[in-house]
Amino acid sequence: MTEPLVVLDHVDKWFGELHVLQDINMSIARGEVVVVIGPSGSGKSTLCRTINRLETIDKGTITLDGKPLPAEGKALAAHRAEVGMVFQSFNLFAHKTILENVTLGPIKVRGTDKAAAEKQARQLLDRVGVGNQADKYPAQLSGGQQQRVAIARALAMEPKVMLFDEPTSALDPEMIKEVLDVMVDLAQGGMTMVVVTHEMGFARTAADRVVFMADGQVVEENTPDEFFSNAQSGRAQDFLSKILKH
Amino acid sequence: MDDIANDPGLVLNAFWVTIQLAVLSGLASLVLGTLLAAMRVGPVAVLARFGTVYVSIVRNTPLLVIFVLVFIAAPTLDLLVKTPFLVKGVIALTIYTSAFVCEAIRAGINSVSLGQAEAARAIGLTFGATMTQVVLPQAFRATVPPLASVLIALAKNTSVAAAFGLAEATARMRGLTNNNADDRWLIFITFAIGYIIIVEIMSAGAISLERRWRVTR
Ligand SMILES: Nc1ncnc2c1ncn2[C@@H]1O[C@H](COP(=O)(O)OP(=O)(O)O)[C@@H](O)[C@H]1O
Ligand SMILES: [Mg+2]
Numbered sequence: 001m002t003e004p005l006v007v008l009d010h011v012d013k014w015f016g017e018l019h020v021l022q023d024i025n026m027s028i029a030r031g032e033v034v035v036v037i038g039p040s041g042s043g044k045s046t047l048c049r050t051i052n053r054l055e056t057i058d059k060g061t062i063t064l065d066g067k068p069l070p071a072e073g074k075a076l077a078a079h080r081a082e083v084g085m086v087f088q089s090f091n092l093f094a095h096k097t098i099l100e101n102v103t104l105g106p107i108k109v110r111g112t113d114k115a116a117a118e119k120q121a122r123q124l125l126d127r128v129g130v131g132n133q134a135d136k137y138p139a140q141l142s143g144g145q146q147q148r149v150a151i152a153r154a155l156a157m158e159p160k161v162m163l164f165d166e167p168t169s170a171l172d173p174e175m176i177k178e179v180l181d182v183m184v185d186l187a188q189g190g191m192t193m194v195v196v197t198h199e200m201g202f203a204r205t206a207a208d209r210v211v212f213m214a215d216g217q218v219v220e221e222n223t224p225d226e227f228f229s230n231a232q233s234g235r236a237q238d239f240l241s242k243i244l245k246h
Numbered sequence: 247m248d249d250i251a252n253d254p255g256l257v258l259n260a261f262w263v264t265i266q267l268a269v270l271s272g273l274a275s276l277v278l279g280t281l282l283a284a285m286r287v288g289p290v291a292v293l294a295r296f297g298t299v300y301v302s303i304v305r306n307t308p309l310l311v312i313f314v315l316v317f318i319a320a321p322t323l324d325l326l327v328k329t330p331f332l333v334k335g336v337i338a339l340t341i342y343t344s345a346f347v348c349e350a351i352r353a354g355i356n357s358v359s360l361g362q363a364e365a366a367r368a369i370g371l372t373f374g375a376t377m378t379q380v381v382l383p384q385a386f387r388a389t390v391p392p393l394a395s396v397l398i399a400l401a402k403n404t405s406v407a408a409a410f411g412l413a414e415a416t417a418r419m420r421g422l423t424n425n426n427a428d429d430r431w432l433i434f435i436t437f438a439i440g441y442i443i444i445v446e447i448m449s450a451g452a453i454s455l456e457r458r459w460r461v462t463r
């Protein structure tokens with residue numbers, strides 16, 4: 001089991017004229033936690049989204065567990081079930097209760113029976129600290145609670161890898177920690193994670209590697225401590241000096 | 247002929263036909279309109295094109311012309327020859343109303359944020375399941391006010407069927423008014439009130455649905 005879980009091999013993507021991903025090569029080991037950092041518009045979200053094919057790529061290959069991503073249809077849906085995703089804007093299903101948000105995937109995709117799915121969902125909601133909100137609707141929860149539910153919803157599919165796209169950027173400061181704590185827990189539990197975030201505290205505590213992106217390219221990658229204290233490229237130094245200022 | 251006060255059965259019968267027309271066309275239009283909306287937002291280009299063309303043709307065609315096509319033109323092509331009046335009325339009203347239902351639902355679908363569909367796909371739901379489990383239920387909630395207008399217009403459009411010999415409320419009223427000139431106002435008002443009652447019931451239903459779904463949007 002030493003072959004990497006996720007491999008991006010010479011991946012290129014264009015949005016019209018914009019070369020948003022430029023020859024990306026990246027391999028993520030099982031249990032590894034990779035933090036992706038970089039200025040706004042550098043392609044971090046796009047990179048994240050190509051791994052579960054919410055965005056298609058124009059060149060190169062992406063494999064999960066040695067298998068190339070399916071192009072479409074049922075096979076693609078099955079692939080997405082193996083890749084958990086947490087969005088900046090939570091995207092909980094607004095018309096479903098918290099419990100239903102978590103059970104929908106297991107019931108409709110995995111064919112789990114309702115009672116078993118609910119039991120698992122309640123355990124997951126307890127684990128992320130919102131077990132007592134199960135019967136409410138998303139709009140009735142705080143942002144931090146909603147994001148923790150979104151994590152539980154993704155975990156319910158028992159994914160091989162979890163993608164987080166700026167999971168705390170839409171949160172009020174006092175709620176950031178409760179979400180990061182859940183993520184640190186996950187990381188320490190051995191989950192393979194790709195996390196787009198500017199939270200240096202999280203990167204230092206939980207990440208095995210920091211990948212710095214700018215203008216669609218991976219400019220630099222290193223361990224968190226090395227990267228934050230001793231960035232090599234001018235772009236990274238410049239970027240770090242800006243986020244450290246505020 | 248008896249006047250309206252002496253023949254409640256005639257009036258009731260006429261309204262029964264109107265209600266049948268409205269309910270059957272309403273249900274059929276909801277089904278067809280939803281299918282058309284799914285085609286228009288779906289990933290299959292040919293179907294999307296078909297949905298767009300259907301809607302733009304039907305929306306730009308007067309209801310009367312659709313009735314002429316179904317009741318007069320179709321039989322000359324050996325189509326719908328033995329079909330009962332009620333069924334032909336439902337067909338014509340459904341062809342027309344489904345285009346408006348499609349647009350109301352499509353607007354509802356567009357009001358559901360893209361993130362909802364992305365989250366659904368991200369947990370592994372297929373396109374069909376994403377639509378039926380996540381997008382359409384929310385779209386329907388956002389669609390209640392415009393759909394109510396479409397269905398209310400449908401209830402009133404059942405009167406167009408009168409011109410085609412269908413024994414529905416308006417036709418019955420004309421028969422009555424022809425024979426009872428003195429009671430014309432009473433009869434007119436009675437039928438107007440009948441339509442108002444139907445429309446009010448529909449509005450009340452729409453408002454209560456909106457209220458019930460308010461928290462969940
Ligand atoms: N769907 C899209 N169509 C066209 N351009 C896009 C699309 N999504 C993102 N972009 C552009 O691609 C670039 C990278 O975007 P993104 O991956 O969101 O960057 P980041 O997450 O690092 O801020 C930006 O310039 C953005 O405007
Ligand atoms: Mg982004």
